[in-house]
Amino acid sequence: MTQKLVIIGNGMAPGRMLENLFETAPGLYDVTIFNAEPRVNYDRIMLSPVLSGEKSYEDIVIHNDEWYAANNVTLHKGAKVTGIDRDRKTVTSENGITASYDRLVIATGSLPFIIPVPGHQLPGVLAYRDLDDVTKMLEIAEGKGRAIVIGAGLLGLEAAYGLKRQGMDVTVIHLMPTIMERQLDPAAAYLLEKALNERGIDIITKANTKCILGEEKVEGIELEDGRVIKGDMVVMAVGIRPASGLAKEAGIAVNRGIVVDDGMMTSDASIYALGECAEHRGLCYGLVAPLYESARVLADRLCGGSAEYHGSVTNTKLKVTGINLFSAGDFAEGDDREEIVLRDATAGVYKRLILKENRIIGAVLYGETADGSWFFDLMKKSTDISAMRETLIFGQAYQGGSPLDPMAAVAALPDDAEICGCNGVCKGKITSAITSKGLASLDDVRAHTKASASCGNCTGLVEQLMTLTLGDSYNPAAVQPMCKCTDLGHDDVRRLIKAKGLKTIPAVMQELEWKTSCGCAKCRPALNYYLVCDFPDEYADDYQSRYINERVHANIQKDGTYSVVPRMWGGVTSSSELRAIADVVDKFEIPMVKVTGGQR
Template sequence: MSERTKSMNAVSRQRLVVIGNGMAGMRTVEEVLARAPVRYDITVFGAEPHPNYNRIMLSSVLAGEKQIDDIVINHLSWYAENGITLHTGDPVVAIDAAAKTVTAASGLCVAYDKLLLATGSKPLMPPLPGLDLPGVVAFRDIADTDKMLKAAEAKQRAVVIGGGLLGLEAAWGLKRRGMPVALVHLMPTLMERQLDVEAGTMLQRDLTERGLHFFTHAQTERVMGETKAEGLVLADGRTIPADLVVVAIGIRPNIDMGKAAGLDINRGILVGDDMATSNPDIYAVGECVEHNGQVFGLVAPIWEQAKVCAARLAGDQIAAYATPALSTRLKITGIDVFSAGKLAAEDDADEEVVFRDAAKGVYRKLVVREGKLVGAVMYGDVADGGWYFDLIKGDKTIADMRDHLIFGQSFADQGCCGGAKPGLDVAAMADDAQVCGCNGVSKGAIVKAINEKGLTSLDEVRAHTKASASCGMCTPAVQAILSFVTGADASAPEAMCKCTDHGHEYVRHAILDQRLKTQDAVRKALGWKNADGCAKCRPALNYYLLCAWPGEYVDDYQSRFINERAHANIQKDGTYSVIPRMWGGVTTPDELRAIADVADKFNIPSVKVTGGQRIDLLGVKKEDLPAVWGDLNKAGLVSGHGYAKGLRTVKTCVGSEWCRFGTQDSTGLGIKLEKLMWGSWTPHKVKLAVSGCPRNCAEATIKDIGIICTEAGYDMVIGGNGGIEVRVTDELTRLSTEAEVLEYAGAFMQLYREEGHYLERTAPYVERVGMAHIKAHILDDDAGRKALYARFLFSQSFAQDDPWAERATGGIDTHEFQPLAVVS
């Protein structure tokens, strides 16, 4: 018998009955137990045959990232330990408010002193013909998820109605299970309630790259089929064949029990600031309630409702609920998005400040009104979301940081030359700042648990507070708080992805030490949680294996991003750009004619010279890509890899051949470097430059590898980077001959290939390992440098003659360009 049960036996208790065993109801019960552990004899009725689970994580179950047991919040043992009587699979069907009793479907009648309604919501189902056919399912509970998983096992086709968060999660989960998936959305862009048009467009583009198919601005007319669902008919006459139709267009409050109790009802069950209904003995929380004209679907306001309701049930006569300012931070198929306040300017008095880096997939927009921040939308990099949200909530003037505000907290605090690294300022965080949105855990709650319970590890913090125990997005913040409170470095190497707890270094060493030569072997040996991996780890493993076992490991075509598979860059409108390679930036009249002919033949709307001295054909239709590359190949033009995690370009000036200041043949050396390195796969994109004199017209000092020609020879610099945070190169050495330049550059490239983390540019790599480390391998160890160069040449002997090179010269697998079948 638990201590709480023993205590309750000796105390006269009131009877608290809870209708709803979901997240809101059980969170309220947890709060009641914390405040008044022996005040109530608690009985809980749940409609589902399961203990309390995290409904938010159903998408992870669908995607194969978690099992049902992994998302259970309170196991059956918890109910027993706390003396709670739980009735699962037995929904309440009647309430007698006068007699203060509830009756369940089984006929069980239970009396109450206080009643808590936490009946949640129902999926919103549009009035469509055919919606009652077998094969049509909502996405709301475990039963729905099971139906979808069974359909996925049969590898059927799926169509999802709804482009909000739930619809996208359903579509991605089914895609991860191997199903072809189309998504139909009524609005022009995805997630229009949380994202602006630009961010929604970027999201659709990125998800299209991952294999989802979209029909936006499309209205569903009916579900096809006589005896079962066979797809959708759209209002414009198009049809989408499918064996599974998932409806995920929204939710509506479940007010049935409120009506049964004779309570005041509008869209939801009406509650006051005390979370009591029109009957003072009946309370309500969660998605079923309406407070001051608002209904709720996000966890943050619902957790606050649970706190206030529990305080009132525990005897606090002052606690009052006020809808908190809301922000939305979500991870959709691995893509981070954030929004708060206004999504766009509402009149001429509002200003929009926008930053967009298409190459990095980063976008942010700030809405400023009368010198104050009133809205923010972020896509890709959301690290500053909390800081922007604090500015919005605090109603603070931003005049002194206006010029740098768009670049984030470190720039606004210190200016663009401050040199600060973005990071969480734990000391400046308010105690009530929410850290874990999934479980509603504040900084103060985490700090209190660490101090009172002597917690020293992330797992202990998760176990005692639930912070970081669900989606994991807040893990860095929780680690930072733990480090701040304990004074120790509590951070562990960042895991490659959710499939594993291992970091990049561990995985790279394991591949070599254990001689693991396939992705399956790596995942099996290192205990991957998802046997098939995910979109984040598969490309990384593919690269690490290519680098470790050249000539043995077979490059996995499906582990490449769409840009690499198509040998072209996808653009914001869904078309592609094609960049033929021009060695060292040098071309010929015949090559130029061939490019012009291709542009005319395929009606390519834009032809542009890039910053890397190449010609970019923009606006190529996806279906034209194989033929475009075929024609370019006939003229001897191969892929410029302007999309690749590999060598992009070697930029040159005209050097001594033409320039009156040139000291060496920079153009000729650039061509030699490019021919040496082309086709190599690297952790991230790599750009080189050769300047013919110290005037540095080729901008060598902001490249990954730069060569500056002098009268005495060649200065080699490394680790440069353009972009938001410009990093000037570090000087490596001065060389005397072109042969030395090729050897030293190839050796550094191989060192970076072997030590860099996937998607880590040379700039952060150099900062991480340090110049002393690099010089020890390249300058101080002649044998080591020559061994690195030899390994690089060996790898290149395969890289320039593998199937990817064939695809780069026109042999593109046309299967990649087969669209989802849509019948007109």
Template sequence: MSARERLVVVGNGMASLRFLERLTERAPGRFDVTVVGAEPVAAYNRVLLSSLLGGEVDEAACGFRGLDWYAGHGIRLITGAPVTAVDRENGLVVVGETHVLPFDRLVLAVGSLPIRLPLPGADLPGVVTFRDFADVAAIRSAAVDQAKAIVIGGGLLGLEAAVGLARLGVDTTLLHVMDRVMERQLDHTAARLVTAAMEARGVTMRLSADTAGIEGDGRVERVRLRDGTVLPADLVVMSVGIRPSTALAQACGLATGRGITVDDHMTTSDPRIFALGECAEHRGIAYGLVEPAYEQADVLARHLIGEEAAYAGTSLATSLKVSGLPVFSAGIVDTPEGTDAITVHDAAAGLYRKLTIIDGRLAGAVFVGDISEQARCKELIRSGAPLTLDDRDDLMFGRREPQALAA
């Protein structure tokens, strides 16, 4: 029998684990697999970081697969060991300073890096990001009694960080440079409902707030806004977005744009090397979201075992809970001029639904409070099927059960 192909996977996050699960389901034992993760623990659920920060769950509850799962599937797992170089010519991965792993095929699932705003004082002790277990530990250690925390960024991670701090009883203020939170996913009405929910959780919300700098003598003490406002702070959490991790790929000469460039099979510019998840750029898009990463992982697993599979991109939809409030968004968020929008809004109940219709087809949906029709919305947006009157009623008011005929 010929020796198994040596497959090395760099990165052990959510995308990497999904790829390994699909590969072992479809072709157990086909490859000699080694996985290298920079973090000291195996893959865990980053979606639960705010719950971890707020003390609702512990680290164990965030885990996906125990070490026995990797061992049981013949996968060598190396944790706490960053890959420092890839030698494409000789087919080698360098781990740390001296450890070398040969490969026949290589998968880069190296994720992304949190963006740090290039502000004066951004490197002061007490200024942290919110991306992994280490960040949560740093935030919790700084969130002492009577501490004042500033969260910069009104996207999902910023909101989650602020809610987690508020759960700890920390005096928390969220700053966002835009005039509404989650502006890529929510229109103004939906964003106001989310803002109200955040305030109800004890978070002070400051919108259209442009941060000018972070100040302090040896550690963070205050945040200064461009309008001159000064806010006291013992802790500053920067949560202003992520960027694909491309340094390793660039250093070994792979093609990169915003992310590591891949084709429909997740193949990079080197046919032996593949990339998926937040580090990958497909058809000019680096998604930075879980759903596309999982779809890419499924495609790559099938491709590597010789099945017909191609990734054509992901029609983005967001479904989540913000401060306990269910939120769903897909397609067009802000209604363009000349298009139809149907809305239902009950501010007191925290309910909002909007359908954007173009040429008789559903082009976008934003729901807050009740998202029970999200699956049907995604289906209609992706298929482009004509929207019937019954569809409109069902999506806005819920699908009605057929009435029984009277005897």
């Protein structure tokens, strides 16, 4: 008989756990997920590029509705669980849905810490944890103005960069003397602060917030030293705490987080905890790599295996375009430690390795981070580096006293060397997937292994592995066609439109030998855009193509129709707007209506 698996939470950790579970034992469980957010699983570590405008929500979706349907997963969106009945083995959501379980996984994540200073409840005071937070930031950013970010940690700086990209003036307030003090030493922090200043972000360190100013909304903040900073938004990025309240109310053992053993089991043998809400050996992890490692262990346990999670060594990368930063391990000073430092002021490069008993225990790289994965692998394996002590700081390619071919350095990496830290993908998984599945492009590798599919910092390494594995048959410079209708890439199409003086979509398709009669939803909007740009006075805008291009305002269905989410600006509407929506619903017999104040 199929067992019932219920999951509370739909974040990245339970998503990866399900991928591993379905790969190993499809059909073993009848899976039900309760998600407090009204959407599918998405890549939270990519919220920063969404905030900066470099990616859209659609770009960061991990599992779409079709994935849940294909795997027979029941997903309850917008269904926050409010109670666990351990005696009856049921969970109940605040909207009245009850589900029974044989095995339960609690993956409730974490809660942002909001400093309880006067004014912290004003509209415009935001956390930075999920897509709803990003949507609210983008709405306020439409009016430009100034954003104040409290906290110069990883999330705080990424929020500051994103809001700056949206056209806001940004000031970052930080309590400590240097930024990202948990991940960087003072030298690297200085370089990072300098780079952020050059991007127009003001940073004030050794500053404590006294209160948030405003009557009906945020108007600024006042610091303890009396300084006042005007602003239209305050983003608090000062830390998180495990969301363990639900488990505690159910009588499950909770310390800082939900206490789990090496199999991710809680004090109740039928209940497991996974992700940021879990506490393993006294530690709670907030980075994705350890969450994926524990997800693999839990998937194995749910299949009847005996895998164990022994904790993780973590590393940090900042997702700010143009800034290369890598940090891992312990970089504090001590009498029993040595350090190797390389500085290149002209190139803006700083590297520091911390050694103890001829083993790397910490690394900070700024400006040049290509060897981060190699240093991290040496650190995780506690490798004795005595033989390469003199050239260690120059990286893997310089071992042996002189520079080697970088490809040889990548080839020398062991199969278990981590390539993609965001998704926990090792070298062996990538190369075996390339060989066994016949992968020939970077997009193929991303789709099958998830390597390079998140922040993209490992893209160079992945392409080197593809070159090593495929040899001359791999050409990373090969042009990707703009769609299935043509073999030409976007650059070639744009160049030929200008060179041939093509001023209509039919002319482009005929002269450039399109494979279809009238194009598709990918090429028509692109052609329409190129023609409008090149011949604004002669080309008649194709509104049909423009409508296709604006399909992000709706979700296209397989039959060519669209589901539309009407936006009510600021949550404010009128009887005439509601009546118009009702008329459309009646006319087309629409089974469900959703409204949102969020940006569409």
